[in-house]
Amino acid sequence: MRRFLTDRARRAVAASLRGATRPAAPSPAPAAALSRPSPSAPSAMAAYMARAMSTSAAGTPPVSLDTINPKVLEFKYAVRGEIVTHAQNLEQELHKNPESLPFDEILYCNIGNPHSLGQQPVTFFREVLSLCDHPALLDKSETHALYSSDAIERAWQILEKIPGRATGAYSHSQGVKGLRDEIAAGIAARDGFHASGDNIFLTDGASPAVHMMMQLLIRSEKDGILCPLPQYPLYSASIALHGGSFVPYFLDEETGWGLEVDELKKQVDEARSKGITVRALVVINPGNPTGQVLAEENQKKIVEFCKNEGLVLLADEVYQENIYVEDKQFHSFKKIARSMGYTDDDLPLVSFQSVSKGYYGECGKRGGYMEVTGFNADVREQIYKVASVNLCSNISGQILSSLIMNPPKVSISCMELFQSGIVMAPI
Numbered sequence: 001m002r003r004f005l006t007d008r009a010r011r012a013v014a015a016s017l018r019g020a021t022r023p024a025a026p027s028p029a030p031a032a033a034l035s036r037p038s039p040s041a042p043s044a045m046a047a048y049m050a051r052a053m054s055t056s057a058a059g060t061p062p063v064s065l066d067t068i069n070p071k072v073l074e075f076k077y078a079v080r081g082e083i084v085t086h087a088q089n090l091e092q093e094l095h096k097n098p099e100s101l102p103f104d105e106i107l108y109c110n111i112g113n114p115h116s117l118g119q120q121p122v123t124f125f126r127e128v129l130s131l132c133d134h135p136a137l138l139d140k141s142e143t144h145a146l147y148s149s150d151a152i153e154r155a156w157q158i159l160e161k162i163p164g165r166a167t168g169a170y171s172h173s174q175g176v177k178g179l180r181d182e183i184a185a186g187i188a189a190r191d192g193f194h195a196s197g198d199n200i201f202l203t204d205g206a207s208p209a210v211h212m213m214m215q216l217l218i219r220s221e222k223d224g225i226l227c228p229l230p231q232y233p234l235y236s237a238s239i240a241l242h243g244g245s246f247v248p249y250f251l252d253e254e255t256g257w258g259l260e261v262d263e264l265k266k267q268v269d270e271a272r273s274k275g276i277t278v279r280a281l282v283v284i285n286p287g288n289p290t291g292q293v294l295a296e297e298n299q300k301k302i303v304e305f306c307k308n309e310g311l312v313l314l315a316d317e318v319y320q321e322n323i324y325v326e327d328k329q330f331h332s333f334k335k336i337a338r339s340m341g342y343t344d345d346d347l348p349l350v351s352f353q354s355v356s357k358g359y360y361g362e363c364g365k366r367g368g369y370m371e372v373t374g375f376n377a378d379v380r381e382q383i384y385k386v387a388s389v390n391l392c393s394n395i396s397g398q399i400l401s402s403l404i405m406n407p408p409k410v411s412i413s414c415m416e417l418f419q420s421g422i423v424m425a426p427i
C-alpha cells in the first residue's frame with residue numbers, strides 16, 4: 001500500500017514537472033543555465049528546479065529583505081535578540097576552545113527559563129505526563145513500585161478524558177474538553193466564581209494566545225493596544241507583526257511600579273487625538289519585568305476604566321504563582337470584575353495563563369490557555385476559527401495545563417513530598 005502511494009506520488013510529481021512551463025525570462029537568461037533537461041535524468045532535473053527557484057527572472061533572488069513582509073523586518077524581540085545571539089557565539093567559541101574566554105559557562109537569564117538553570121521538574125507532573133504518553137505502563141505491576149499511586153490514579157483520570165486515550169491524536173481545536181473542564185473547575189476554585197470549559201482555549205504557551213487576540217483585534221495601524229512600559233516584548237512584537245499601533249502607558253517606579261488610571265486615560269486620549277482607535281488594554285499582573293502585584297482596589301479601577309472606555313481587557317496572569325512577599329495576593333481580573341457585579345455581558349476579558357512560569361516553570365512543554373469571556377457568540381466563533389488554523393495545541397502541554405490548575409490535594413499521598421520540596425528531586 002505504502003509502495004503504491006509512493007509510486008503514485010512519484011508519477012504525479014513527474015507529470016507536474018513535465019507540464020511545468022519554463023519560467024518567463026524577460027532579460028535573456030543564459031540558455032544553458034535554465035534549459036530544461038529531460039525528466040528521465042532526475043539529478044539534472046533537480047538541479048534545474050533548484051536554479052529556477054533560487055533565481056528570479058531578473059537574476060535576483062526571489063526573496064530578499066526588500067521583498068519580505070515589512071512587518072517582519074520591523075518588529076523586534078529583544079529576549080531573543082542581538083545580546084542572546086552574541087552569547088550563543090561566545091558559547092560556541094568556549095566549546096571549541098575552553099581557554100579562549102575568561103569564563104567557562106554562560107547562564108542565559110534573558111528570559112525566565114528555570115529548568116535551563118537547573119530547576120528540577122515537579123515529579124508528580126512528570127509522572128502523570130509519562131504515564132499518559134505510554135499508557136501500557138499502567139498495566140504493568142512494576143509501575144506501582146516506580147510511580148506514586150496518586151500519579152497513576154490521575155493518569156487514568158486524564159486518559160479517560162482523552163478520546164481513544166490517544167495523546168498522539170489531534171484534539172478539539174480549543175483543546176480536550178475534559179481537560180478544559182478541569183481547568184475551569186480550577187479557575188472557579190481559585191476565584192470563587194463560575195468558569196466554563198467552553199471559554200477555555202488551550203494553547204502552546206501564552207504567546208500564541210496573545211498572537212491570536214492581536215490577530216483578532218488589529219485591523220490596521222489605526223488600531224492601538226495599550227501596553228505597559230516597561231513591558232515584556234511579546235506585546236510590542238505581536239502588535240507590530242499584526243500591523244497595529246503600540247500605545248504605551250508608563251508604570252510608576254516611585255510607587256513600586258504602580259499602574260495609575262490617570263496615566264491610562266492620558267495615553268488613551270493622546271492616541272485618540274492622533275486618530276487611533278484604542279481596542280484593548282494589556283495588563284501584566286503580577287508584572288514582568290517589574291514584579292508588581294496590583295492591589296484589589298487598583299484592579300477595580302482598571303476594570304471600571306475598560307468598561308467606560310469600551311476596551312477589551314487582556315490580562316496576562318502567567319505569573320500568578322510568582323509572588324514572593326507576604327502581604328501581596330494575586331486576584332484574577334475575572335474575579336475582580338465578577339466581584340464588582342460585571343457579567344459576561346459587560347466586559348470582554350481575556351486571561352492568559354501558562355505552564356512556563358510559577359513553581360513549575362515548564363517552558364519547554366509549551367502549555368497554556370486563555371479564558372475568553374464577554375464576547376458575543378459570533379465573535380467567539382471567529383476566535384474558534386483562528387484557533388482551529390493551528391488544529392490544536394500539543395497534548396502534553398494540555399495535560400500539564402490541567403495539572404497546574406488542579407495540583408495534588410493535601411489529602412493525597414504525594415502531597416507531603418510535594419510540599420516538602422522533595423518532589424523537586426530529579427526524576
Ligand SMILES: Cc1ncc(COP(=O)(O)O)c(C=O)c1O
Pocket residue numbers: 111112204205206207208232234284288316318353354355356363367368
Ligand atoms: C509576561 C509574560 N507573558 C507571556 C510570556 C510567554 O510565556 P509562554 O512561554 O507561555 O509563551 C512570558 C514569558 O516570559 C511573560 O513573561
